[in-house]
Amino acid sequence: MTARASHQPPGRYRFRHLARMEWIKLRSxxxxxxxxxxxxxxxxGIALATGGSNTTSGGMxxxxxxxxxxxxxxxxxxxxxLAMTSEYTSGTIxxxxxxxxxxxxxxxxxAAVIGAAALITGEAEAILSFFAGGMTLHHGIxxxxxxxxxxxxxxxxxxASLSLTGLFGLGLGAIIRHTxxxxxxxxxxxxxxxxxxxxxxxxxxxxxxxxxxxxxLGATGPACLPGMASCWLSPWSGLGLLAGYAAIAMLLGGLIxxxxxx
Amino acid sequence: MIEVCGLTKRYGSTVAVDRLSFxxxxxxxxxxxxxxxxxxxxxxxxxLGLDAPDAGHARIGGQAYRQLRWPLRxxxxxxxxxxxxxxxxxxxxxxxxxxxxxxRQSRVDEVLELVGLQAVARKxxxxxxxxxxxxxxxxAALLGxxxxxxxxxxxxxxxxEGIRWIRGLLRSLxxxxxxxxxxSHLISEMAxxxxxxxxIGKGRLLADxxxxxxxxxxxxxEEAFLQITGDSAQYQARNLS
Ligand SMILES: Nc1ncnc2c1ncn2[C@@H]1O[C@H](COP(=O)(O)OP(=O)(O)OP(=O)(O)O)[C@@H](O)[C@H]1O
Ligand SMILES: [Mg+2]
Numbered sequence: 001m002t003a004r005a006s007h008q009p010p011g012r013y014r015f016r017h018l019a020r021m022e023w024i025k026l027r028s029x030x031x032x033x034x035x036x037x038x039x040x041x042x043x044x045g046i047a048l049a050t051g052g053s054n055t056t057s058g059g060m061x062x063x064x065x066x067x068x069x070x071x072x073x074x075x076x077x078x079x080x081x082l083a084m085t086s087e088y089t090s091g092t093i094x095x096x097x098x099x100x101x102x103x104x105x106x107x108x109x110x111a112a113v114i115g116a117a118a119l120i121t122g123e124a125e126a127i128l129s130f131f132a133g134g135m136t137l138h139h140g141i142x143x144x145x146x147x148x149x150x151x152x153x154x155x156x157x158x159x160a161s162l163s164l165t166g167l168f169g170l171g172l173g174a175i176i177r178h179t180x181x182x183x184x185x186x187x188x189x190x191x192x193x194x195x196x197x198x199x200x201x202x203x204x205x206x207x208x209x210x211x212x213x214x215x216x217l218g219a220t221g222p223a224c225l226p227g228m229a230s231c232w233l234s235p236w237s238g239l240g241l242l243a244g245y246a247a248i249a250m251l252l253g254g255l256i257x258x259x260x261x262x
Numbered sequence: 263m264i265e266v267c268g269l270t271k272r273y274g275s276t277v278a279v280d281r282l283s284f285x286x287x288x289x290x291x292x293x294x295x296x297x298x299x300x301x302x303x304x305x306x307x308x309x310l311g312l313d314a315p316d317a318g319h320a321r322i323g324g325q326a327y328r329q330l331r332w333p334l335r336x337x338x339x340x341x342x343x344x345x346x347x348x349x350x351x352x353x354x355x356x357x358x359x360x361x362x363x364x365x366r367q368s369r370v371d372e373v374l375e376l377v378g379l380q381a382v383a384r385k386x387x388x389x390x391x392x393x394x395x396x397x398x399x400x401x402a403a404l405l406g407x408x409x410x411x412x413x414x415x416x417x418x419x420x421x422x423e424g425i426r427w428i429r430g431l432l433r434s435l436x437x438x439x440x441x442x443x444x445x446s447h448l449i450s451e452m453a454x455x456x457x458x459x460x461x462i463g464k465g466r467l468l469a470d471x472x473x474x475x476x477x478x479x480x481x482x483x484e485e486a487f488l489q490i491t492g493d494s495a496q497y498q499a500r501n502l503s
Contacts, residue, residue, distance in 0.1 A: 007407075012331035013363055020361035028354035029347065091345040092355075094312050095402060098339050099362040101311040101328040261313040 018100055018109035026083070026113055036117070039075040039162070040125045043068030047129040051136030061143055062154045063218040065133030069158050072125050073213055076118040076162040077186045080169025083114050084253070085179040097262045104254050107174060111250060114170050115163045122162030126155045150220035150235075157217040157235050164242040165209065171249025174257050202229040209245065212238040263288055263441050264309060264410055268318030271304050271465070278304045280465035281318065286443045288409065291436045293456030293473075294445035297491050301465035302445040303341065306412050309443075310339045322410050334363040337410040338403030343418055344395050345402075348388025352379055352398050355387060356405060365406055373401040392419030400428070411435060413444045417451060429455050449487040453477070463491045 026032050046068030054061050087093040100106050134143035146152050169186050176182040191210050198205035205211050216223065216238025224231035233241060264286035271279040279301040286292045296302050307313040309320040311327035322330065322337050330336050346355045356370040374380045377397040382390070387398060396419050403411055413432075417425045432455060436442045446452050452459060453473040461469040461476075468490045469476065473483065480486035 008332060008335055009364065013333070017362050017364050021358045024354060024358040024361055025347075025350070028350050028358070030349060086347055090347045091342040092347050094307070094310075094339075094341050095345045095355075095359060096362075097312055098310045098337075098341075099334050099359050101330070101333060261307075 013100060015105055015109060015112075018106055019112050021096075021099070022083075022106075022109045022113040026117060031082075032079070032117075035075050035079050036121050039072040039121050040128060042071045043125050044128040044132040046071070047133035048136055051133045052138055054133075054137055054141055056141065061133065061137075062130070062151055062220045063214065065129050066126060066154065066158045066218040067214065068129055069122075069125060069162075069218070070210055070213060072122060072162050073165045073210065074187055074191055076121065076166040077169040077191065078183055079118070080114055080166040080171075081173040081182045081186055082169075082179065083110055084170055084173030085177055085182050088177045089179055093262050103257045103262075107170075107250070107254050107257055111167055111170060114166045118166035119160060119163035122159035123156065124159075125162070126159035130155050144220070148220070153235060154218050154220050157239055158213060160239065161213045161217055161242055164239075164246045167246040168209075168242075168249045171246065171251070171253035174253025175249070206230055206232050207241060209242060212242055263323055264412070264443060265321045265324075266305065266309065266318075267320065269305060269308055269315050269320055270317040271301070271308060271313065272316050278465050279308070279315070282462065282465060282467055283318075284460045284467060284470055286410070286441045286460075287458075288441040289436055289439050290457040291432050291442045291444060291455055293452035293459045294443055294462070295449060295452055295459055295487065296445075296447065296462040296468075298447055300447075300462050300491070302447075302462065303414050304465075305462075306339065306341060306414050306443070306445065309412060310337065310341070312341075332363045332406065334359065334365065334406030334408065336406070336408050337412065338406060338408040339411075340396075340399040340403045340413040340416055343392060343399060343415075345399060346387050346395075349386055351384045352387050352390075352401070353383040355398070356401060359402055360405055363406055369405060369407075373404050376404065377401045393421060393424055396420055396424075400431075409440050411440060411442045411444075413442070415445055415447075417446065417448075425451070449484055453483050461487070461490060 047065040050064065054064055087096060096106060097103060137143060144151050172186055173182050176185060194208040195210050198208045198211050212233060215232040216235050219232065219235060223234045266282055266284050269279050269282045282305060294302050304313065308315045309327065319326065352374065353370060356373065357367060360367060360370055374383045377400050379394065379397055379401065390398065396416060400416060403413065416428055420428060432442050432444060444455065456473065459469065459471050459473055459476060476486045477483040480489055
């Protein structure tokens with residue numbers, strides 16, 4: 001119709017274009033870098049400060065040093081929420097969906113970028129915490145070597161959990177859209193609230209996210225000991241369940257994103 | 263070219279847009295006029311695929327918005343005046359949008375210069391005045407050098423110089439062969455800017471005409487506008503007597 005229509009390049013916008021868009025969005029906010037820095041440094045600091053409280057050289061050391069990782073779990077959960085809700089509160093979402101009306105593709109691109117950033121952060125955090133914890137041990141107590149059974153697995157899986165909680169937050173952000181409400185649900189109800197419930201209800205405790213991170217993923221020993229009220233999930237089942245939670249949140253978020261007016 | 267065909271949108275019992283049909287031809291500025299709450303923004307959001315219509319459809323260059331291969335290269339929209347994250351710089355905001363449609367990054371600096379924001383391009387956009395925010399929105403709409411432009415109240419918050427600038431910009435964009443749809447609730451502004459006028463009230467088409475034809479209907483253009491929109495006024499002020 002007009003002379004202008006002719007200078008369209010071949011093809012169409014793809015996932016990789018959207019992933020680039022989301023990466024630029026993520027890296028161009030100062031809050032991203034502050035969150036990542038806090039997520040890496042705080043847990044290592046806690047591991048450093050509490051290293052001296054280890055009284056044995058056994059496997060408890062690993063889960064002790066990884067306790068600070070729960071901060072990282074909360075932070076990436078919140079970062080995931082914000083990646084979605086900040087677009088709604090600022091109105092950026094209409095620019096985003098006008099640029100890329102295939103909304104599920106946009107959500108997938110966001111998931112890839114948030115998931116990868118949280119994974120790298122989580123692994124860095126876990127490794128740093130492990131070595132920081134080993135630096136302040138009392139005389140005569142030694143940290144287990146990475147080559148000991150379960151040690152490397154505990155570090156890698158705990159680090160990976162940040163990616164899953166980031167995606168969980170992203171999905172909830174797509175469902176709820178309001179920053180304060182979504183953060184309340186993720187942090188207040190799912191993480192903190194769940195932890196309180198778990199203190200009194202031992203039957204559901206092994207299935208609650210923070211207990212999975214601290215007792216299943218971070219464990220080097222058996223998930224079940226004689227005399228325990230209920231067993232923890234094995235590390236891989238724990239990771240699978242966390243992935244399941246993230247998948248459900250993302251699936252519902254995707255359905256709502258596709259169906260509701262932007 | 264934009265085609266709007268029987269477009270309808272309901273919010274509960276309110277009918278925001280009611281079987282609305284009109285065309286926005288290339289090479290002209292089409293003014294989209296209506297009183298507050300008459301359904302202009304809702305119509306534009308449906309054209310851009312942001313809100314789903316309850317009936318009817320809109321097409322851009324013959325295609326539904328969702329089918330466009332490179333949406334930003336085919337249509338540029340300005341909807342809300344602050345459709346960006348306050349913590350992000352104007353440059354990064356545009357760079358992200360450009361990436362989504364494989365638009366070369368040097369185009370970002372071009373549009374920043376075009377709207378006069380290059381000096382503040384690296385500052386956090388949250389600090390922008392309303393006029394600057396509006397300019398950033400216009401830069402985003404122009405990013406893909408699109409054949410179709412939809413601007414919802416673009417003069418909002420602009421000073422006299424800014425308004426004149428936008429008028430000239432829209433005229434030259436239309437002269438290049440683009441289809442330009444620009445909404446306003448101010449008839450005087452539209453008379454200076456638009457070749458054609460699409461007037462709506464309560465979501466319905468009231469007139470599809472030109473400013474010259476409209477002003478022939480009453481002693482003044484404003485008078486004519488108020489006459490045709492009169493019965494459809496959503497929020498009528500009561501006269502104090
Ligand atoms: N999300 C929504 N939920 C409920 N009602 C809505 C929604 N969006 C718009 N409306 C209603 O639809 C009608 C049309 O609104 P719209 O914003 O499209 O008008 P407008 O012509 O852009 O007005 P203005 O000149 O004030 O910008 C109004 O009655 C408004 O209250
Ligand atoms: Mg409006």
